[in-house]
Amino acid sequence: MLTQLLRRLLPFRPPKRELHTLTSVDAYARWATSYPPNAHNALMQVEERAMLSLMLPLDGKTVLDLACGTGRYGLLAWDRGAKMVIGVDNSPDMLRANSLSCKVLAGVTAIPLPVDSVDVILCGLALGHEKQLDVALAEIGRVLRKGGYALVSDFHPFMFLSGARRTFQASDGSTYAVEHYPHLYGDYHRAAWAANLLIEQVVEPHLDMETNGTVASAPTKATEAPIVIVYRLFKP
Numbered sequence: 001m002l003t004q005l006l007r008r009l010l011p012f013r014p015p016k017r018e019l020h021t022l023t024s025v026d027a028y029a030r031w032a033t034s035y036p037p038n039a040h041n042a043l044m045q046v047e048e049r050a051m052l053s054l055m056l057p058l059d060g061k062t063v064l065d066l067a068c069g070t071g072r073y074g075l076l077a078w079d080r081g082a083k084m085v086i087g088v089d090n091s092p093d094m095l096r097a098n099s100l101s102c103k104v105l106a107g108v109t110a111i112p113l114p115v116d117s118v119d120v121i122l123c124g125l126a127l128g129h130e131k132q133l134d135v136a137l138a139e140i141g142r143v144l145r146k147g148g149y150a151l152v153s154d155f156h157p158f159m160f161l162s163g164a165r166r167t168f169q170a171s172d173g174s175t176y177a178v179e180h181y182p183h184l185y186g187d188y189h190r191a192a193w194a195a196n197l198l199i200e201q202v203v204e205p206h207l208d209m210e211t212n213g214t215v216a217s218a219p220t221k222a223t224e225a226p227i228v229i230v231y232r233l234f235k236p
Contacts, residue, residue, distance in 0.1 A: 019167060019177040024129040025091055027178040028069070030170040032093035037070040042207065043227060047125060047153050048072075050203045050230040054151055058082045061119040064143065067108055067126030071098040077122065086118070109135040113143045121150035125228070128154045128166075128180045134191040137233075141195030144235045150197070153230040156204065157182035162225075188231060197233040204229050 028035070039048040051073075059081035065074035068087035077085045087103035088111060089095050095103050106112045108123070108130050121140055130136050140150050155166055160182040169175050185202070192199055204226035 019165060019175060021165075021177040021179055023179050027168065027176060028091040029093045030176070031168050032070070032091065032097050033171060035070050035094065035097065037072045037075055037097075037099070039072070043155075044125070046205050046207060047228040047230065050205045050228060051122070051124065051151050051153055052076075054201055054203060054230060054232045055080075055122075056120075056149060058120060062086070062117070063120045063122060064088065064111075064113070064118040065100070066111070066121050066123040066140070067129075068098060068100065068103065069094045069124075069126075071100045071103075073122040073124050074098075074100045077120070082120075086113070088112070109139060111139045111143050115142055116145045117143050119145055119148045121148075121152075123150065123152045125153050125155060127152060128160075128183065129178065131181045133181075133183045133187055134194060137188070137191040137195040137197060140233070141192075141197045141235060144197075146235055148235050149200070150233045150235075151230065152188075152233065153228055154183060155180060156226045156229045157184050158225060159227055185229070192231075192233055197235055199231055200234045201232040202229065 039045045058077055060083045062084045063077040063082040065077065065085060065087045068074050068089045071087055074085045074087050085100060087098055087100040088106050090107040092105055095105060104112055108126065109132055121144055127133060127136055144150060160180055165177040166180055167175055167177050189199060205228060206224055206226045
């Protein structure tokens, strides 16, 4: 029953057969038309609560929504008083569906912004698509101002290494997996240290709360396993 619950609620699955895996650009080209700028599945709902629990005030801040997609965190930043919000994403299809006024087509390893140009970076469920974590965090450290912080969430590596995959259903009804690279805590720690970033806090939420109107009943080993990991990184 728990396996059925997870399959129904969450956008990942231990596949019975090998799913066709798409690059992130190809995947989001197919996904963009049905990808609203809100937490529209259980994984994203758990992830967003964790991100918001670590989010410091954004009033008057310049915020970068990195790998912004359709603009979920950019819109949240505006709602929380940001002075300016910039969206960066490598998917032209997702950017076309994004309502942010300031948005740029670019990847996480080559952010087209000057050194020390933003106060806060929000990056939701994206760095797992990037093989070069060290380059991505170096770019985050480069554009972040001294005293600024970044919130970065990722599909938990324990889930991926246990066989779960991030999946979506395209408009033709086909189910695809999205490319993913499991970055462990140690990987983030080493990359952050090299980028002059300090990991201040880490949250690893699991499916123990109401999601999409359903509650995972009694805690079990599966529901106790974290499904996402969220880092708050500070630039001293």
